[in-house]
Structure formats: C-alpha cells, structure tokens
Amino acid sequence: MKIAILSGKGGTGKTFLATNLAYVSQPSTYIDADVEEPNGNLFLRPTIDNRHQVFVKIPEVDQGKCGGCRRCTEFCRYHALAYSGGKLIIFPTLCHSCGACTYLCPEQALKEVNRSIGYYERGTLEKIEFYSGVLKPGQLSGVPIIETLMNVADGKNELTWIDCPPGVACQVISCVEVADYCLLVAEDSLFGLDNLKMAHELAKTLHKPVGVIINKCFDSKSVCDAYCQDERLKVIERIPYDIKLANLGAKGYLAAKDNTIIYQMFFDIYYKIMREVDHETTPRS
Amino acid sequence: MKQLLVLSGKGGTGKTTISSALIDLLHAKAYGDCDVDAPNLHLVVPESGLTEKKPFFGMDIFHINPDKCINCGLCLRECRFHAIEILEGKHHINPLKCEGCAFCAEICPLKAITPIKNETGYTQITIDRDTLFSTARLHIGKGNSGLLVSEVKKPIEAFVDRDDLAILDGSPGIGCPVIASIRGVDYVLIVTEPSISALHDMERLLKTINHFNVPCAVCINKCDVSLTVRDKIIEFCKKKGLDILGSIPYDQRVVKSLNTKKRMLDIPGPFTSAIITLSQNIQKWMKIV
Numbered sequence: 001m002k003i004a005i006l007s008g009k010g011g012t013g014k015t016f017l018a019t020n021l022a023y024v025s026q027p028s029t030y031i032d033a034d035v036e037e038p039n040g041n042l043f044l045r046p047t048i049d050n051r052h053q054v055f056v057k058i059p060e061v062d063q064g065k066c067g068g069c070r071r072c073t074e075f076c077r078y079h080a081l082a083y084s085g086g087k088l089i090i091f092p093t094l095c096h097s098c099g100a101c102t103y104l105c106p107e108q109a110l111k112e113v114n115r116s117i118g119y120y121e122r123g124t125l126e127k128i129e130f131y132s133g134v135l136k137p138g139q140l141s142g143v144p145i146i147e148t149l150m151n152v153a154d155g156k157n158e159l160t161w162i163d164c165p166p167g168v169a170c171q172v173i174s175c176v177e178v179a180d181y182c183l184l185v186a187e188d189s190l191f192g193l194d195n196l197k198m199a200h201e202l203a204k205t206l207h208k209p210v211g212v213i214i215n216k217c218f219d220s221k222s223v224c225d226a227y228c229q230d231e232r233l234k235v236i237e238r239i240p241y242d243i244k245l246a247n248l249g250a251k252g253y254l255a256a257k258d259n260t261i262i263y264q265m266f267f268d269i270y271y272k273i274m275r276e277v278d279h280e281t282t283p284r285s
Numbered sequence: 286m287k288q289l290l291v292l293s294g295k296g297g298t299g300k301t302t303i304s305s306a307l308i309d310l311l312h313a314k315a316y317g318d319c320d321v322d323a324p325n326l327h328l329v330v331p332e333s334g335l336t337e338k339k340p341f342f343g344m345d346i347f348h349i350n351p352d353k354c355i356n357c358g359l360c361l362r363e364c365r366f367h368a369i370e371i372l373e374g375k376h377h378i379n380p381l382k383c384e385g386c387a388f389c390a391e392i393c394p395l396k397a398i399t400p401i402k403n404e405t406g407y408t409q410i411t412i413d414r415d416t417l418f419s420t421a422r423l424h425i426g427k428g429n430s431g432l433l434v435s436e437v438k439k440p441i442e443a444f445v446d447r448d449d450l451a452i453l454d455g456s457p458g459i460g461c462p463v464i465a466s467i468r469g470v471d472y473v474l475i476v477t478e479p480s481i482s483a484l485h486d487m488e489r490l491l492k493t494i495n496h497f498n499v500p501c502a503v504c505i506n507k508c509d510v511s512l513t514v515r516d517k518i519i520e521f522c523k524k525k526g527l528d529i530l531g532s533i534p535y536d537q538r539v540v541k542s543l544n545t546k547k548r549m550l551d552i553p554g555p556f557t558s559a560i561i562t563l564s565q566n567i568q569k570w571m572k573i574v
Binding site: 036187 | 294295296298301322323325328344363365366381384385386387388391392423425426427428430431456457458459460461464478479480481482485486489490492493496510513514537540541543544546
C-alpha cells in the first residue's frame with residue numbers, strides 16, 4: 001500500500017505528517033520525494049546506509065568526427081546544442097536527455113555520457129526504511145531522481161508513505177502515479193483551500209482515491225469544510241493550530257517519538273487513514 | 286525598472302503574505318505571481334480593473350495517428366520519457382509524459398506521428414488605473430513551468446518605466462520555475478521562518494541564487510515561533526553576509542484577516558509595525574527614493 005501525501009501549497013505540513021505517520025506505523029517505508037528541498041531527514045535522522053548518484057544521459061561530441069552538418073542543432077527542441085566558430089557546443093543544463101541527437105548524427109560524432117544531477121540515499125530508523133532524493137542546486141528538473149526513488153524504494157514493507165513536493169506539476173505526477181491512495185494536506189486558509197482544489201483535481205486526473213487532513217485549524221469550522229462537503233471529500237482529521245507543536249517541528253523534533261500524547265494522536269490518525277484506505281481501495285462487489 | 290523577487294526555498298513561510306503587504310506599502314507599479322504551479326497572490330490583491338486572460342501553449346507534444354500506425358514499436362523502444370503506451374493493442378502517446386522532443390515523429394517509418402498544440406496553462410493580466418498585475422496558472426501535471434514564469438514577467442517588463450518598482454512573488458523549491466523567476470531580476474528577498482527545515486532550504490536556495498549573482502537579503506517571518514532557531518538563522522545570515530531587513534512576529538489575526546478578505550495592514554500592533562519597518566529597510570536597500 002502506497003500513500004502519497006500532497007498539498008499543492010507548500011508548508012501545509014506534508015513532511016510533519018509523513019514523518020510522524022511513518023513513525024507510528026512501523027514497519028514502514030518513508031520516501032522524501034521533495035528533491036528540491038528535502039526535509040524528512042531533519043526529523044527522522046536516520047542512519048544512512050548508502051548513497052547513489054543519479055545520472056542523466058547527455059551527448060558528448062568528438063570534434064574530429066563532427067562535420068558541422070548541423071543536423072543535431074536544427075533538430076534539438078531544447079536548443080541544447082549549437083554550432084559556432086567551427087565547433088559543436090553542448091549546453092548540458094538545457095538537455096532533456098531524449099537521445100535524438102546521438103541517434104540522428106550521420107557521422108556518429110556524438111555519444112551519450114552520464115551526468116550527475118543529484119543523488120538518493122537509503123537509511124533506517126528503528127523499523128522505518130528511509131529514502132530521500134536530493135537535487136543539485138542549479139539543476140532544472142528533479143523528475144529523474146523522483147522516478148529513480150519510486151523504482152528503488154519498491155521495498156519489502158507493506159506500507160509506504162510518499163512525501164511529495166509542493167505544487168501539481170510534472171514532478172508530483174511521478175509520485176502520485178505509483179500511489180494507491182492520496183492524502184491531501186490542506187491548511188485552514190484561503191490559500192490552503194485554493195491549493196487543496198488543485199491537489200484534488202490532480203488526484204482525480206489520475207483516478208486515485210483521496211482523503212483530506214486539515215492542518216493548523218483555528219476554529220471548529222475551517223474554510224475548507226464547505227468545499228470538502230460539496231465534493232464529498234472525506235475529512236479524516238482536523239489538527240488544531242498548536243504553538244507547542246509548531247515549536248517542536250521548528251526545532252526538528254519528531255513529535256511522535258518524543259512525546260507519548262502526540263504519539264497517541266498520530267496513532268489515531270494513522271488508524272483512521274487505514275480504515276479509510278481499506279474502504280476506498282477494496283473493490284465493491 | 287527595479288524588480289524585487291520574493292523567494293523562500295521552503296513553502297509556507299509567508300512569501301505571498303509578505304509580497305502583498307510590500308506591494309501595498311511600496312506602491313508597486315506592477316506585480317506578478319511567478320508561482321504558476323500554485324498561484325495565490327490573486328487572492329490578496331485588489332481584484333478590480335480590466336482583465337485579459339489568454340491560454341498559454343508550451344512546446345508542441347506529439348500524437349500517433351491510429352489509422353497510419355502499424356504498431357512496429359520503434360517509438361516505444363526509443364522514447365526516453367516512457368510516454369508511449371499500448372492501449373487496447375494500439376500505440377498511444379500519454380500527453381502527461383510527452384516532453385515534445387520529436388524523436389518519435391522523426392524515426393516513425395510511416396510518418397504516423399505528428400505534433401499537436403499543448404495548452405499548458407493560462408496567463409492573466411489586470412490593469413487597474415496605473416498598476417499592472419500579471420499572473421498565470423499551470424494546468425495539472427504539466428511540465429516546463431519555467432516558460433510560463435517567463436510569460437508572467439514579459440508584460441511587467443513592458444509596462445513599467447525605468448524608476449518604477451515591480452514585485453514578484455516566487456515559488457517554493459529551487460528548480461525550473463525558481464530559476465526562470467530569478468533570471469533578470471535586480472533583488473531577491475528571502476522570506477524565511479525560524480524552523481530548521483526553512484534554514485536548510487534557504488541554504489540550498491542561496492546556492493541556486495549564487496549562479497545568478499543577484500543581491501539578496503532576508504526577512505524572518507513568524508520570528509517568535511522558536512527563538513533558538515531564530516538565533517541560528519541570524520548567525521547563518523551573519524556568516525553569509527546577508528542583511529536581515531525585517532523580523533515579523535507570528536499573529537493569528539493575519540490568516541483570519543486573509544480568510545475574510547480584509548486588509549491585513551489594518552491589524553493594529555507589532556505585526557503591522559514590523560512589516561512597515563521591513564518595507565522601509567527594503568526602500569533603503571534598493572535605493573528607492
């Protein structure tokens with residue numbers, strides 16, 4: 001069972017929920033797929049067992065063989081190659097690794113070489129299997145790292161929590177695609193509501209069952225309630241804004257590990273989620 | 286024109302809230318929402334004025350003509366994006382995965398693959414008296430958001446004069462949309478908060494900004510949530526030679542005024558006075574008279 005935790009908006013509490021839920025649901029797997037700004041390790045503090053570079057393929061030119069026909073530069077949709085001053089120049093950060101230039105070169109002057117765009121690491125904390133991807137600053141897209149994570153973390157545990165990046169663009173698709181269930185984390189604000197709608201739309205596009213957790217609630221009724229009611233979205237839990245909880249999170253404490261009352265709170269949420277997941281993912285006869 | 290871009294690395298630190306307050310206090314001539322993936326600025330800026338909304342087309346993607354395709358499988362084998370799928374025995378391109386490289390169309394022996402228009406989002410500009418607001422939204426699951434971010438910035442660049450101020454609200458992260466938003470701006474304000482996640486993310490953001498050589502400074506939002514971590518941030522900024530232009534205390538009334546669409550600068554007390562101090566320090570920093 002893979003549960004993707006997503007939100008549209010950043011800072012609603014995805015990592016806070018994902019790390020604590022992974023903790024109370026051991027044995028479990030936790031994947032930090034927010035490769036631009038990964039934070040799961042700050043809370044779980046796992047022992048890292050190994051680290052692997054993630055490579056993409058980029059072309060490399062043998063200037064001696066290149067006859068300057070410009071077949072590659074004219075074909076490349078990303079303008080990642082240019083012919084100038086009698087030489088072929090390659091712009092690695094613009095390359096999408098489609099492989100067309102190498103395939104099409106009539107002189108076989110291009111070959112593909114590996115270029116690292118970041119890494120992923122694997123670690124453990126108690127009975128949590130931990131995976132996290134890290135994009136190198138300056139790189140445009142972390143999608144290849146996310147795809148690698150989803151492949152390598154296809155692990156032994158029954159339950160996997162995927163901590164998604166914010167937004168609803170291509171990189172979130174790579175996470176949600178492999179998930180069986182989506183947990184949408186909204187916050188009790190107009191921003192939170194607007195972005196909840198987007199995250200919900202994404203889950204619908206990919207035909208995934210969803211449940212909602214409304215975080216940082218100020219009142220018993222949140223601004224997201226009416227939308228959830230109209231859309232028949234199941235609100236699994238409302239977590240009130242609590243300065244003590246915010247303070248623990250700010251300092252990087254894994255709240256469920258350090259405090260038995262919070263452990264119980266997350267265990268209850270976990271139990272409610274699993275009941276909902278069972279209900280939504282069991283085929284109706 | 287002087288362009289100020291607001292970034293954070295981590296999401297939810299208060300970029301949009303602070304941007305909207307600065308737009309108000311510094312009378313920005315133009316402002317834009319570069320967080321095309323999850324735009325929110327339109328919720329907090331005045332909504333009156335003349336609005337023009339246009340669909341935005343990214344790079345063409347590709348489509349297989351089922352009448353011409355003989356299922357030879359060459360495209361399936363060569364596509365690096367795993368965009369070619371077999372549905373009911375026929376080859377088919379998944380539009381969410383196609384990156385428009387055109388490799389498949391080029392090698393298809395029957396020329397069965399052709400480009401199709403790819404609407405990846407929309408742009409919207411609003412002109413109210415003498416100010417311009419530019420925003421955009423990426424459609425669900427679409428990529429290459431950097432192109433759309435550049436599209437948000439174009440009308441702003443065309444609208445403002447040399448001495449005018451433009452404010453851009455950025456997106457979280459350090460990838461494609463952030464890099465596109467940094468290109469060409471004059472100043473970056475990093476809105477952070479006293480949490481170790483935000484500090485860690487700011488470090489990575491700084492490495493990204495350093496590729497561009499743009500001056501940046503910091504504002505610590507919700508500065509009283511953890512004084513221990515706040516001190517760590519102050520120490521970090523000192524080490525990096527970053528000026529802290531403001532420290533804004535946490536105030537629940539800010540979200541409540543946002544939720545009821547009230548002007549947050551009307552909230553009396555330390556929140557508003559801290560924002561005013563921030564805006565004055567920004568004026569000095571950007572040498573705006």
